[in-house]
Amino acid sequence: MLRIIFLSLSMLLTIGLSSPAVAAEISAKQVVEEFQGKLIDVMKRGKELGFQGRYDQLDDAVRKSHDLPKIARIVVGKQWEELTSEQQAKLEAVFSQLSVSAYAHNFKEYAGESFSFISEEETGRGGVVVHTNLKIPGEKDVKFDYMMKKKDDSWQIINIIADGVSDLALKRSDYTSVLSRDGFDALIAKINEKIESYAKQ
Amino acid sequence: MYTLIYSSKGQASLVSALLFSSALALTGCASTEPATSGDLTAAPEVTPVDPYEGFNRSMYGFNMGLDKYLLKPVADSYRFITPDFMQTGVTNFFNNLKGINVVLNDLLQGKFEQSASDTGRFLTNSTIGVLGLFDVASDMGLEANVEDFGQTLAVWGVDQGPYLVLPILGPTTLRDGGGIIVDKAANPGTYVPGTGVLEGINDRANAEGALNFIDEAALDPYVFTRESFLQYRNNLINDGKAEVDSLDLDVEAAFDDTESESYDSKKKTDNTSPSGAVSK
Numbered sequence: 001m002l003r004i005i006f007l008s009l010s011m012l013l014t015i016g017l018s019s020p021a022v023a024a025e026i027s028a029k030q031v032v033e034e035f036q037g038k039l040i041d042v043m044k045r046g047k048e049l050g051f052q053g054r055y056d057q058l059d060d061a062v063r064k065s066h067d068l069p070k071i072a073r074i075v076v077g078k079q080w081e082e083l084t085s086e087q088q089a090k091l092e093a094v095f096s097q098l099s100v101s102a103y104a105h106n107f108k109e110y111a112g113e114s115f116s117f118i119s120e121e122e123t124g125r126g127g128v129v130v131h132t133n134l135k136i137p138g139e140k141d142v143k144f145d146y147m148m149k150k151k152d153d154s155w156q157i158i159n160i161i162a163d164g165v166s167d168l169a170l171k172r173s174d175y176t177s178v179l180s181r182d183g184f185d186a187l188i189a190k191i192n193e194k195i196e197s198y199a200k201q
Numbered sequence: 202m203y204t205l206i207y208s209s210k211g212q213a214s215l216v217s218a219l220l221f222s223s224a225l226a227l228t229g230c231a232s233t234e235p236a237t238s239g240d241l242t243a244a245p246e247v248t249p250v251d252p253y254e255g256f257n258r259s260m261y262g263f264n265m266g267l268d269k270y271l272l273k274p275v276a277d278s279y280r281f282i283t284p285d286f287m288q289t290g291v292t293n294f295f296n297n298l299k300g301i302n303v304v305l306n307d308l309l310q311g312k313f314e315q316s317a318s319d320t321g322r323f324l325t326n327s328t329i330g331v332l333g334l335f336d337v338a339s340d341m342g343l344e345a346n347v348e349d350f351g352q353t354l355a356v357w358g359v360d361q362g363p364y365l366v367l368p369i370l371g372p373t374t375l376r377d378g379g380g381i382i383v384d385k386a387a388n389p390g391t392y393v394p395g396t397g398v399l400e401g402i403n404d405r406a407n408a409e410g411a412l413n414f415i416d417e418a419a420l421d422p423y424v425f426t427r428e429s430f431l432q433y434r435n436n437l438i439n440d441g442k443a444e445v446d447s448l449d450l451d452v453e454a455a456f457d458d459t460e461s462e463s464y465d466s467k468k469k470t471d472n473t474s475p476s477g478a479v480s481k
Contacts, residue, residue, distance in 0.1 A: 164439070
């Protein structure tokens with residue numbers, strides 16, 4: 001009898017202990033909202049920060065919220081396997097740099113934009129899609145859907161679908177095309193070209 | 202399968218466009234792609250959605266040249282001499298003329314509620330909005346919908362067909378290209394000579410931002426344009442209601458290296474039957 005009480009007590013304890021642990025886990029929605037908050041913050045200070053300032057501000061936020069290694073892998077498709085491990089590391093590095101640069105370039109000024117959360121949806125394969133809206137004063141809302149995957153204890157962005165256009169699919173076609181037509185070195189050269197031109201403006 | 206739906210006039214021009222393109226595809230391939238090397242080239246050369254890539258790429262190059270030396274300078278000067286409010290007015294005016302066609306295609310797709318709203322929109326903007334110069338309907342909550350005969354054909358189950366880049370007109374597909382004929386016929390502007398030129402200049406001026414974005418972001422602008430065009434059209438056809446699981450499958454399939462080719466054809470013909478990819 002004592003044993004049973006002890007057992008149920010300990011079970012209660014574990015449940016009691018584990019539920020705050022679950023609650024402390026960062027949800028997909030939180031990851032997206034934190035990142036969007038950072039974006040808006042950087043946009044508001046965009047002019048004073050300048051490109052490099054925005055880049056530095058966003059570097060951590062982008063790397064933390066996006067699974068860049070996985071994205072870099074997906075965008076070259078099956079040709080990933082044909083790359084040497086050095087090439088894979090190189091691609092991952094420049095791709096990450098390009099992703100942050102693109103954010104720093106595209107979100108450079110603030111004109112009253114705001115993100116709003118709409119809904120969160122589970123996909124069949126253990127992913128989550130977070131639906132949000134970007135409101136731009138005087139223009140039609142832009143739908144931003146974030147496709148999230150769980151990595152370790154947190155959720156990370158794998159793909160962004162803006163008004164139905166999938167960033168991942170777009171990049172994948174773009175990158176595989178360059179890779180198969182012009183080869184790996186040309187791909188890296190083109191990515192570096194883009195990084196440079198983003199930094200200039 | 203197209204023959205059932207397309208008008209005879211449309212069919213003739215589509216057939217000739219196809220003949221034209223396949224003839225050029227051969228020369229296009231020969232002249233623009235000799236430098237590619239080795240086994241890596243083999244896989245993506247034949248994209249089911251874009252069987253005439255050689256022709257399309259040369260047409261794309263032609264259009265870009267035309268844009269750089271003629272259309273962009275004209276559009277830039279138009280933007281320079283035209284105050285913003287006038288440019289908005291011109292855009293509103295031409296959008297309003299498309300309103301009849303939007304209502305028509307709402308009905309053809311069975312979207313009766315939307316057709317009522319779009320009719321109200323057209324009538325409001327044509328009257329209170331002074332012949333469409335002011336988009337008062339949007340302020341009243343009657344949001345603009347984009348519908349055209351290409352979308353209607355998709356809803357009716359017509360396959361997307363090959364991707365095509367037409368001279369001056371730019372990216373389209375066989376299905377959308379055919380749809381344009383109906384869209385033009387249902388647009389009053391078509392029957393007033395000269396308006397097409399102004400509309401074209403205005404459209405080009407409005408596209409400035411998008412074209413700059415492609416220029417900045419794309420490694421291969423041709424492929425980038427093709428993919429964004431096809432995805433954009435699919436989104437319009439679905440009215441923005443894509444299946445969440447299809448997005449998930451995209452990612453999973455991308456990992457599944459051995460099947461990535463079938464993934465390509467599946468992804469790009471989402472709204473058509475699988476056979477649509479290679480309809481010729």
